[in-house]
Amino acid sequence: MRKGEVKVTILGSGTSTGVPTIGCPCEVCRSPSPFNKRTRASILLSHIENGTNLVIDTSPDFRAQVLRHDVTHLEYALFTHTHADHCHGLDDLRAFYFWSRKPVDCWIRKDHAKDFRARFSYVFSDTGYLGTAPQIKLHAISAGHFKAGGYDIELIKLPHGTETTSAFRLGPFAYATDFKSFPPEAIEKWKGKLEVFVASGVQFKEHRTHSSVPETIELFRQLEVKRGIITHLSHAIDYERDSRNLPSFAEYAYDGLQFTVEI
């Protein structure tokens, strides 16, 4: 495994609608706190030594997110699944090609690739002009270990309603979003291995296709996570009010949260 320091940026910490939710009069949606303003879920990994950038998912808010963090180049993208809130910012990869003249290497699970190609058929057809479509190179992957952008990554498949989602582990760091639960074999795989784990927990109440906040905290316990960061948050969570009730090893994500990990 390659050793290197990586800066992780939470580009977006919100559930599929984002927070505020359009038209919602609730206290969190109307809150002036920047910690309650959540764009759709995505993270950026910037390798400190070699300067490469990797994103997990390209949310519909991708353009605003990369502008906010002055991301001027992007080499790699991993996709967790094909729901709109995780990949519909794909078109905005176009701009990176103007400067780099290199396609962005993208990794997605084999069984997600068909839907991905259908959603973005124009990306995979020859338009005759490179500027009209994002220039990407799609790599199909399966559960298990694979290499991407020089990283050794472990992919595990998790249930998400009628779908499944891909969770990624890079050494002691992992990102898992849009899962209902971790099956026992997934717990076995990652138990004791995670120093920092960013995982979704959409609301306090049980959800049909997502892990709830209490379930995600219990998952951190089971996996013996040192620092658990809960993301993909809905308007049920008020950052300041609800942070007080978290155990010491858990915290809520917010847009722009940054930390470094040794991978």
Ligand SMILES: [Zn+2]
């Ligand atoms: Zn989602």
Ligand SMILES: [Zn+2]
């Ligand atoms: Zn609301």
Ligand SMILES: [Zn+2]
């Ligand atoms: Zn989803």
